[in-house]
Amino acid sequence: MAKFLTTKQAYAAIEDITIKANKELVLISPFIKIPDDLLRRLKHLDDKNVKITLVCRWKKLDYKEKNKLGNINHLEVHSLDHLHAKCFYNQESMVITSLNLHEYSEQNNREMGILLTQTEDKKLFDEARDEANSIVEEATIVNVNMNRVKPSNTNVNNKHRRPKSVEKKPEKQEVSFLEQLKKDIGW
Numbered sequence: 001m002a003k004f005l006t007t008k009q010a011y012a013a014i015e016d017i018t019i020k021a022n023k024e025l026v027l028i029s030p031f032i033k034i035p036d037d038l039l040r041r042l043k044h045l046d047d048k049n050v051k052i053t054l055v056c057r058w059k060k061l062d063y064k065e066k067n068k069l070g071n072i073n074h075l076e077v078h079s080l081d082h083l084h085a086k087c088f089y090n091q092e093s094m095v096i097t098s099l100n101l102h103e104y105s106e107q108n109n110r111e112m113g114i115l116l117t118q119t120e121d122k123k124l125f126d127e128a129r130d131e132a133n134s135i136v137e138e139a140t141i142v143n144v145n146m147n148r149v150k151p152s153n154t155n156v157n158n159k160h161r162r163p164k165s166v167e168k169k170p171e172k173q174e175v176s177f178l179e180q181l182k183k184d185i186g187w
Helices: 007-020 036-047 063-069 103-108 122-138 177-185
Strands: 003-006 024-028 051-056 075-079 087-089 093-097 112-117 140-143
Touching (some): 007 036, 007 087, 007 112, 051 122, 093 122
């Protein structure tokens, strides 16, 4: 059964979702500044070959944050300028919350959220994952490390994918870290 979460509970649930990810981890948050403890957990998942997908407003990230993310090999970053949703999930649990994945939000803001599980809230979990997949598909893939090879399949979970629209969408363009950095600083 879905569970209501306060600010601290929402962050703890996101941390728990990260710890228990063994196949996939999806992080959707417009604004991010990943706390060091969560960054260590992401690197641990990276060592275990867990696929990590992050959707954020890439242009709003500072250089330091972009650099941190570039050190995670199994991380696929997507950028969506008009993103406002916040959703975090692994293969079994999901948090939908007002909390950005940002140190400031965790420490200073009054937030709330809902925890869903695949076993107890299957229908809601699947509907929310479908919407999250739609957000991932709409976003542009960012090449955070030019030396890293991107997987050819960018879908988080094909089983829960929405059917393709009849209308052809414009091709997504991959933006290299260096190109994006130059654009961000006005070169």
